[in-house]
Amino acid sequence: MADNRKNPESQFSAQLDGQLSETESAALDALLDNDPATRAKMDALRYANDLGRQQFEAMLKEPVSLDLVRSIKTASEPRRVVQLPETPLDKVKVRIKPTLATVVASSLLMFGLGAGAGYMFGARPSMTTxxxxxxxxxxxxxxxxxxxxxxxxxxxxxxxxxxxxxxxxxxxxxxxxxxxxxxxxxxxxxxxxxxxxxxxxxxxxxxxxxxxxxxxxxxxxxxxxxxxxxxxxxxxxxxxxxxxxxxxxxxxxxxxxxxxxxxxxxxxxxxxxxxxx
The missing domain is CATH 3.30.200.100 (MucB/RseB, C-terminal domain)
Structure with a gap:
């Protein structure tokens, strides 16, 4: 609980992704119920996360060029992946705890990329036939x-x-x-x-x-x-x-x-x- 109060932003993203344990989630919920400022930060993160996901889903619905579709259908088989032997680094567990600012910036970047791609698809002239x-x-x-x-x-x-x-x-x-x-x-x-x-x-x-x-x-x-x-x-x-x-x-x-x-x-x-x- 003390860790959450000290830096609750580090667990916001994990809670949105359903990665917290029941104990951790209950502790964070209690903190949000009693701390309006922290709850406001969580709401901002949730909004940015939803906005980025909506923009990405909208980009996936853009029409695909038939030339691209044909290229995908006629593509050659992928090369086999060579499995490298394990190294000591494979056994090292690293957990990166993003801050609220990092997550919001990433969501806004996704929003910009989605909007830009949508503009390019929407503004392109009809293809010459x-x-x-x-x-x-x-x-x-x-x-x-x-x-x-x-x-x-x-x-x-x-x-x-x-x-x-x-x-x-x-x-x-x-x-x-x-x-x-x-x-x-x-x-x-x-x-x-x-x-x-x-x-x-x-x-x-x-x-x-x-x-x-x-x-x-x-x-x-x-x-x-x-x-x-x-x-x-x-x-x-x-x-x-x-x-x-x-x-x-x-x-x-x-x-x-x-x-x-x-x-x-x-x-x-x-x-x-x-x-x-």
Whole structure:
């Protein structure tokens, strides 16, 4: 107890992390109950700790570039770690007791790094796509698909126009409107639930859209329209801010698989859809 009164800040961080014993925690709680000044310092530390954690969690939710995702997926196996023999230093136990000022400064530093990273992600211009470089006539089509996804994917009660239990009518409706023959892919094994369908316009033509949702309630959509892109069957990956798109050209239609840019498997999923639809 005497040690806590002399320097209670040394155990604040340990208590927040749940590292104190029951005896130590009870002693510190008693001190906080009877010492308003010490309690104020503890509250300041708790606030700084919560603020830093919130900023770090927000930074983790920023969209990831598809280029980075591809690099991670194709990275080579890590080298084996060589285990060094133990030395006498391995048996030395050192406990660093941070002061309140040190912990607060660390939390503020984390806050600054998180805010800076968020600014860089938020302020960066849209990435240049293959369509921008080549003057692709399908650029307007991709712009419209992206805008539509950004709008409708945030809906909840009005996510689709026809629900999944009307699959037969969905096929009849979209085939008659778009002129594209298709099948509704079963992507249950990929963790996707078919929700239903929508109809909208992109590039001046009617577009059919099949809507799926994953276990995290993120929307994955398949859009298709009569050929409005060049006759290039190669799959292309495009990123528009936080939205990832995989495009390809079939025999009779243009297709786009749309989802969050942080999804590392959009290309794999698109390849499967192309074989089924």
């Amino acid at each position: 293959f369509a921008d470089l080549a003057g692709d006539p399908g650029k307007a089509w991709l712009d419209d698909v992206t805008s539509h996804y950004r709008l409708f994917s945030r809906q909840s009660r009005h996510l689709v126009e026809l629900p999944a239990n009307e699959s037969a009518h969905i096929v009849e409706w979209l085939m008659a409107t778009t002129g594209v023959s298709f099948r509704i892919p079963d992507l249950t094994e990929d963790g996707l639930e078919f929700i239903g369908a929508r109809l909208y316009s992109a590039g001046g033509r009617p577009v059919g859209q099949l809507v799926y949702r994953n276990s995290e309630s993120e929307v994955i959509a398949i859009s298709f329209a009569k050929s409005m892109a060049p006759s290039d069957t190669e799959m292309r990956e495009v990123i528009r801010d936080d939205i990832g798109l995989v495009t390809w050209q079939g025999l009779q239609a243009s297709y786009v698989l749309t989802g969050p840019s942080s999804d590392a498997f959009l290309d794999t999923l698109a390849a499967k859809v192309a074989r089924i639809i």
